[in-house]
Amino acid sequence: MFKFPEKMLRVFRDERVQETFERNGYVVLPFYNEEEIKELEALYYRLHPRDEKGFFPSTFSKDKRYRQEADREIRRIGQRGIDLHCVDVKVVCGSFIVKSPGPESGMCVHQDMSLVDESRFTGINIWTPLIDLNVENGTLFVLPGSHRIFPTYRGSSIPEFFVPVMDDIIDYLHPVCPRAGEAIFFDQSIIHFSPPNYSDRIRIVTNIYFAHQDTEFRTYYWNPAEHGNQHLEAFAQDDTFMTDFEQFGHNIHDRPRIGRSLGLVEYNFPTIDKRFLEERFTKTNARELIARAVPPVYRANTASGSNPPKHTERKNIFQRIKDLVS
Numbered sequence: 317m318f319k320f321p322e323k324m325l326r327v328f329r330d331e332r333v334q335e336t337f338e339r340n341g342y343v344v345l346p347f348y349n350e351e352e353i354k355e356l357e358a359l360y361y362r363l364h365p366r367d368e369k370g371f372f373p374s375t376f377s378k379d380k381r382y383r384q385e386a387d388r389e390i391r392r393i394g395q396r397g398i399d400l401h402c403v404d405v406k407v408v409c410g411s412f413i414v415k416s417p418g419p420e421s422g423m424c425v426h427q428d429m430s431l432v433d434e435s436r437f438t439g440i441n442i443w444t445p446l447i448d449l450n451v452e453n454g455t456l457f458v459l460p461g462s463h464r465i466f467p468t469y470r471g472s473s474i475p476e477f478f479v480p481v482m483d484d485i486i487d488y489l490h491p492v493c494p495r496a497g498e499a500i501f502f503d504q505s506i507i508h509f510s511p512p513n514y515s516d517r518i519r520i521v522t523n524i525y526f527a528h529q530d531t532e533f534r535t536y537y538w539n540p541a542e543h544g545n546q547h548l549e550a551f552a553q554d555d556t557f558m559t560d561f562e563q564f565g566h567n568i569h570d571r572p573r574i575g576r577s578l579g580l581v582e583y584n585f586p587t588i589d590k591r592f593l594e595e596r597f598t599k600t601n602a603r604e605l606i607a608r609a610v611p612p613v614y615r616a617n618t619a620s621g622s623n624p625p626k627h628t629e630r631k632n633i634f635q636r637i638k639d640l641v642s
Contacts, residue, residue, distance in 0.1 A: 317582050318435035318467050325528040327405050341463035341506035347397040347444050347499035357446055359389050360412055360520050370420035374412040375558055383559045386412055394524045406529045409558035413521045415454045415513035419614050422512040425485050428504035430470045430536050437531045442524040444499040452609045454513035456500055457489035457602055462507040466586045469536040469548050472568045477586045481593055488597040511606045533557055537571050548583050551575035
């Protein structure tokens with residue numbers, strides 16, 4: 317099992333920003349200007365499928381040309397903001413993350429999949445809305461400091477360590493409500509969640525993924541029948557993994573079809589309980605905020621109300637995405 321590095325490789329120009337990011341797992345910074353927001357909105361409406369519903373990330377599209385053009389243009393437009401805040405980085409992928417209005421647009425509590433060797437590097441998302449965000453239209457909730465609870469390997473086939481408290485974590489999350497063009501830079505291993513978009517306007521976010529310039533990319537897969545309960549299979553991936561991987565919207569739980577197998581790595585599959593949460597984190601009013609954001613027409617349905625989608629519903633979320641991109 318790996319250990320976190322004693323000191324993260326520096327990627328932010330401002331030392332105070334770097335310190336805040338390392339401590340909390342996220343930081344909010346200005347990123348796009350008005351002209352860039354308009355250009356990205358035009359790009360979205362030119363490229364994006366017209367019939368998407370619910371939660372729709374462009375990386376899940378089966379149209380590779382669409383994934384590649386969105387990637388190329390979002391990275392190009394975002395380069396000024398990256399240069400403003402970052403040093404010595406490798407930018408890997410740009411994408412849209414969209415929530416159409418409606419209760420089916422929520423995303424469950426999760427960590428993003430492992431994409432780097434976290435014994436040496438840190439994978440970071442630049443998550444930037446093109447409109448002002450609030451609880452009503454599906455902003456991001458995070459659990460500060462959760463990026464350093466345990467070293468973890470993460471992927472669709474690997475159970476999260478917080479499964480036993482999946483329905484309790486909502487009580488400890490903090491809403492982050494950036495304005496249009498403000499970016500939430502967050503460690504991909506931080507625990508986060510976004511409620512449904514209950515507004516009457518589509519919520520368009522761009523996400524740019526980057527890491528230190530020396531990063532080596534990795535993904536991980538678990539097959540309990542073959543690997544047992546103490547090992548995962550590691551894969552070395554090229555820089556183009558995010559746009560080349562065809563399984564995001566199809567067979568995401570299967571063994572990766574791209575990348576070079578590095579063999580097995582040890583993993584102890586950690587878990588936590590309610591007492592761990594109570595001792596380490598402070599409760600917030602997140603559940604109340606989310607409940608108040610639910611329009612009356614949806615309040616009778618608790619799955620669309622104050623609770624996030626349950627872990628057992630996560631496959632249904634991916635199935636909805638699969639249906640959209642088929």
